[in-house]
Amino acid sequence: MRPGAVLGVDIGGTSVTADLVTCDGVSLEARRRPTGHGDAALDTLASLLVECAGMAATHGVQLQGIGVLSPGHVEEVSGVVHFASNLGWREVPLAAALRRIPEIAEVPLTVGHDVRWAGIAEGTFGAARDARDYAVLSIGTGIAACLVADGAVLSGATGSAGEVGHATVVADGDLCACGRRGCLDAYASGGGLLRRYAARSGRSDVDSVAELVAARDHDHDARVVWDEGVDALAAGLCTLIMTIDPAVISLVGGVSRAGVALTQQLGERLSAEAGWKSVPPLVVSPLHAMSGRAGAVLLGMQSAGCEKHAATWSAQDVSAWGRSPHAEGAR
Amino acid sequence: MRPGAVLGVDIGGTSVTADLVTCDGVSLEARRRPTGHGDAALDTLASLLVECAGMAATHGVQLQGIGVLSPGHVEEVSGVVHFASNLGWREVPLAAALRRIPEIAEVPLTVGHDVRWAGIAEGTFGAARDARDYAVLSIGTGIAACLVADGAVLSGATGSAGEVGHATVVADGDLCACGRRGCLDAYASGGGLLRRYAARSGRSDVDSVAELVAARDHDHDARVVWDEGVDALAAGLCTLIMTIDPAVISLVGGVSRAGVALTQQLGERLSAEAGWKSVPPLVVSPLHAMSGRAGAVLLGMQSAGCEKHAATWSAQDVSAWGRSPHAEGAR
Numbered sequence: 148m149r150p151g152a153v154l155g156v157d158i159g160g161t162s163v164t165a166d167l168v169t170c171d172g173v174s175l176e177a178r179r180r181p182t183g184h185g186d187a188a189l190d191t192l193a194s195l196l197v198e199c200a201g202m203a204a205t206h207g208v209q210l211q212g213i214g215v216l217s218p219g220h221v222e223e224v225s226g227v228v229h230f231a232s233n234l235g236w237r238e239v240p241l242a243a244a245l246r247r248i249p250e251i252a253e254v255p256l257t258v259g260h261d262v263r264w265a266g267i268a269e270g271t272f273g274a275a276r277d278a279r280d281y282a283v284l285s286i287g288t289g290i291a292a293c294l295v296a297d298g299a300v301l302s303g304a305t306g307s308a309g310e311v312g313h314a315t316v317v318a319d320g321d322l323c324a325c326g327r328r329g330c331l332d333a334y335a336s337g338g339g340l341l342r343r344y345a346a347r348s349g350r351s352d353v354d355s356v357a358e359l360v361a362a363r364d365h366d367h368d369a370r371v372v373w374d375e376g377v378d379a380l381a382a383g384l385c386t387l388i389m390t391i392d393p394a395v396i397s398l399v400g401g402v403s404r405a406g407v408a409l410t411q412q413l414g415e416r417l418s419a420e421a422g423w424k425s426v427p428p429l430v431v432s433p434l435h436a437m438s439g440r441a442g443a444v445l446l447g448m449q450s451a452g453c454e455k456h457a458a459t460w461s462a463q464d465v466s467a468w469g470r471s472p473h474a475e476g477a478r
Numbered sequence: 479m480r481p482g483a484v485l486g487v488d489i490g491g492t493s494v495t496a497d498l499v500t501c502d503g504v505s506l507e508a509r510r511r512p513t514g515h516g517d518a519a520l521d522t523l524a525s526l527l528v529e530c531a532g533m534a535a536t537h538g539v540q541l542q543g544i545g546v547l548s549p550g551h552v553e554e555v556s557g558v559v560h561f562a563s564n565l566g567w568r569e570v571p572l573a574a575a576l577r578r579i580p581e582i583a584e585v586p587l588t589v590g591h592d593v594r595w596a597g598i599a600e601g602t603f604g605a606a607r608d609a610r611d612y613a614v615l616s617i618g619t620g621i622a623a624c625l626v627a628d629g630a631v632l633s634g635a636t637g638s639a640g641e642v643g644h645a646t647v648v649a650d651g652d653l654c655a656c657g658r659r660g661c662l663d664a665y666a667s668g669g670g671l672l673r674r675y676a677a678r679s680g681r682s683d684v685d686s687v688a689e690l691v692a693a694r695d696h697d698h699d700a701r702v703v704w705d706e707g708v709d710a711l712a713a714g715l716c717t718l719i720m721t722i723d724p725a726v727i728s729l730v731g732g733v734s735r736a737g738v739a740l741t742q743q744l745g746e747r748l749s750a751e752a753g754w755k756s757v758p759p760l761v762v763s764p765l766h767a768m769s770g771r772a773g774a775v776l777l778g779m780q781s782a783g784c785e786k787h788a789a790t791w792s793a794q795d796v797s798a799w800g801r802s803p804h805a806e807g808a809r
Contacts, residue, residue, distance in 0.1 A: 296630070
């Protein structure tokens, strides 16, 4: 019998990644595609899965489980994505649609919520490995959190717990993509930071948060937008700390790549904001931008029925997937 | 053998109540005393407990368990109150101190956190009886919440989850009793409402929220302070809904006695604030101001080892305790 492997697919607002990983945690190959929108995003996924099935055959491994992570409001039991604004999806029966692909029809496939599984990955082999109560704040195109209390992920009554990106941080503040005003997301997400910079500076040529961070020493607009974003994060996190009292807050997603430039300033603002309440450690995930991909692979391991095995993988192993010589497609 | 009864003691910032209730849920007698501060509060408790032991003997019942609820930062396992600002307590070994009282030395006694047990009472026989995910917001002298996710009360890493009274609702806003600025508590707690009214109107003769509510139709200052309080509650609850997604929010504590005057205006403001996010039912607890006292009795039942029995009591039974002809002392 061929050695086993699983596939983890992480659908982001910008790109989809697929990681083919052995059941021992070794990355065999990874792929990245632009996500597309609406039906086109479904077509991207279908062709990527077919390609990965072929990839598994090429590597001589047996595909034993597939985990697919989607943003938005995802019902994990049925595999339906009720709403994902960035993808233009409403009531998409994602698991059912993907299970109909002939090339992978025999492989157990499960659909999960991206931030929830990034959070489970953080607790399994990331910054929160030994914590029972923690928060994983994903700051990417949008902002959401995976909240874990006494070892269990908070789902909420309708499955939408953790939407902290839509906490109000500025009364009657800037319009958010969600239609509300003053949301944390509007000030501190990747999308929010770039929209606010473009509106303030009149420039449309800064299209990454890394550029914005680099520019803040000489560009006053970049400085103001960044500082206001960090202030908004401090306000949102302060309320989160008062509410759920986490032992550690792990930062994931594109904006967290700002690293110390983010954590030092944010930690100072947060301590000032929190007053008497002590602030838990604020850590950029050692999984770097891999926590979503790691979560997808973990869900694939669960689909294959061997998720316990994944608890022995280290953060170094997992974060190395992105640098694997076989994984160039996903860099 | 004499029939069994338990004692529930609820330590409030203003007064302490003690309820002597049979194991069938019938109120035998209740007492209320001004709480006092610091060591005096401990003396109040000790003399009240001695008095209640005598009361049990008079009623011919055997005292089988005692539950004592404290505000502040309470460690339930050790029975130590680490910090309770309204009582002036720091590191008070409450359970140990009370267990040394000779008259009750034989009775199992447990110390719990007031809002946590008010929340458990709400889930046991109040507004959240069938809910797995709910929030109980206590709006009394201060504001705190008991948050329940998938049937379990959130404690947090350091036991301080639910401090939503110290969510920031107004950036650089009014000074809170906690030393921070712009806390929900400063705007919408009983203490906050009365302090803001006194500061705005220059009058010091309005000393209950009921008076403030009654005055708002003809007193502009009362109207503004009340409206800003409700707006602050809407902002705080909106963020709470985004964060933990409760099926129902139950309101308890003195300010909740404003009833429809509170829930209608708050519901409207909250729906406007929440935008796309649907708002769960907002219910004034059917236990009225009894949820803390009911929680204390429930903890007493747990101390006695018969808490399952309490699940058969109705909200009517429990809220009737306050109107019991034997309970006049606690009205």
